[in-house]
Amino acid sequence: MAEKMNNFYADSFAQARAPRADDCILEVNNLVKWFPIKSSFFKRTIGNVKAVDGVSFKIRRNETMGLMGGSGCGKSTCGRTILRLQEKTAGDVIFDGQDVFALSREQLRKIRPRMQLVFQDPYSSLSPRIPVGEIIGEAVREHDIVPKEEFDDYITRVMDVCGLPSYYKERYPHEFSGGQRQRICIARALALAPDFIVCDEPVSALDVSIQAQIINLLKQLQEEFGLTYLFISHDLSVVEHISDTVGVMYLGNMVEYAPTEKIFARPLNPYTKALFSAIPVPDPDYKLNRIILKGSIPSPANPPRGCKFHTRCDHCMEVCKYVPPRWKEVEPEHFCACHQYNDAEENRQAQEEMLRAKKEENGPVKDTEVL
């Protein structure tokens, strides 16, 4: 069932995107990542945590895509699976024309320097025993990015670009503040001359004024080196500032995807609307018009059927409880999965599907009870 549904997602996406021939560095089709839940004794799989459950998007070269959503919606898992730090469950990831999951070990090693990751917490992602120069240079040496005799110069140059003085090379991570450490993390990723960097909440652990420094640095590096970012964050104002396109995730599914201006000007999905209305605005006169969502996020191990958001949605209709919404292009370049934007034909299909689902649920015996 899930398989079928996901294919359906992918097909509708591919059809909608196909006519535009643009230079995409990354293409994620229908990516699924489930974590099995094992029983305590026999280690049988008794269920799956559906962390990422059918996500598709494309990122054009030299652009930034912001990926946002509440905690536990699978945005970090998505980022890690794209880099093949974890094996996928289904779907595929095409990086610059190559299927990342079809590569052999050796091929994967070759492609690794081109896709890098900046972690959330700069306190735990740097080894406390290795000096900064070595942290940045280790992978450079491993991948033979530069000849041996230029190695030292190269590291100095990379550090300089990231705003780190060269005498930091002999120092250890504990001597630095959070902002400096995040610069070291960025320098480590940048040293391999990547094309694509996944930034997994790079500024969440930092103070406001330091955040600004790091965001500016990321933007400046992007212009200088033509980088492409996948920027994962739950801070909407940061996402709006840095991204060209934005994807919103809820419980493992992408619910809306559009260019930044469009999605912030006119969010379509009810979850996105609630999310945007909850952004705290630094102005005491601002009339708060929050849509306060009821309840909390359901467990990804046992997500509600139909539209996953229907348990908390203001506009929940009968059909939402049984039929997952289609992923469709509601406006040009503005994708959304919600039954509110169905046309007549889709509505009819959805109604049919709902009746079928209801019948399945009730079983033939209970038919008489239904009025």
Place this chain on the structure above:
Amino acid sequence: MAEKKKSSYISGKESRKITKFNRRITKKLEKERADANKDPALYTTKMRDENNVVEFDNVCTYFFSDVGVVKAVDGVNFDIPKHTTVGVVGESGCGKSVTSLSLMQLLQRPTGQTVGGQIRFNKGDGTAYNIVNTPNAIMETLRGNKISMIFQEPMTALNPVFRIGQQINEVIELHYPEMSEEDVKARTLEMLELVGIANKEGVYSMYPHELSGGMRQRICIAIALACSPTLIIADEPTTALDVTIQAQILDLLQNLKDKLNSSIMLITHDLGVVAGMADYVVVMYAGRVVEKGTADDIFHHPMHPYTIGLMKSKPVVGQKVDMLYNIPGSVPNPVSMPDYCYFRDRCEMTCGRCRGSYPPEIRVSDTHVVSCYRYYDEGTVLGYPKSVNVEEL
């Protein structure tokens, strides 16, 4: 680099001297605090203004660490009026949490000590406690009862091995020993309902791990409000939660404040949260208050260069800028603070006077007070923050 090393280097002899000095002072202060039969006159004072719940008057909280005295809070002045929300804003390490911990007397003792100034807590009958001198025995009757605290991380604030019901009961039983078991349970269930938990009977017998982050924070709020305190300290209550849950919790706090007639001291680094919640805002930098006023004063007419910088560095939805402003440099070392304005080295608006000593508090309007020499001629000088000379203790 060599120079840098020199300044932080401490010889064995110096280190021993520091340790000896710290031990002498902390021992003396601890002894004073443990004395339960202290003369009440020593810790009872009068409020400056009867309409305030708490008055911080030149509070100095120092940490006697192995590398020297860290002046985490150094001459902080501000008031919390009745039935209002006061937001305390600042970067990490600016002393905002330490200020609230001094009020609760929950500092990491014996290293952390409030060595000077007064924290006056209104008793309601015309007198006030001076929290700085109040002995532990009296403090225990206040903590959780009159003043209570909501912590940042709901996961670590709750005990994983006790049921939710027990943890809320504990607070009520401690402060109202005369209540019967049934009454305590009834009160707990009432609190659970108050914080918006639908399945209160079920949650009563659950363990913390069975609840989501937002629910856990609701439990923490229920524990804090169980005795209807006059002051609630919320130390970054929503930092660990995501945006939609944050909206729920802030909404709840605001409603409960009105219901219980309490005041809230809201500590946060998120300017957006403060703008939506607070009536008064206090901006702290490096252990001192740099600017305070009503939310309107701070957000519409920020005056201190630090506040202005902080506002500019936060991206705002709907306002597109190419580059975010960032405040150059970093916070000075807390062990050896300069004797001039702490912000001077990072400030882009310095004037001639800035070369002098630390700027005084200057009142620019009825509610707006700023510590910056740029407004020296525009307002009335209220006074300079005073440090405590630790050698004289």
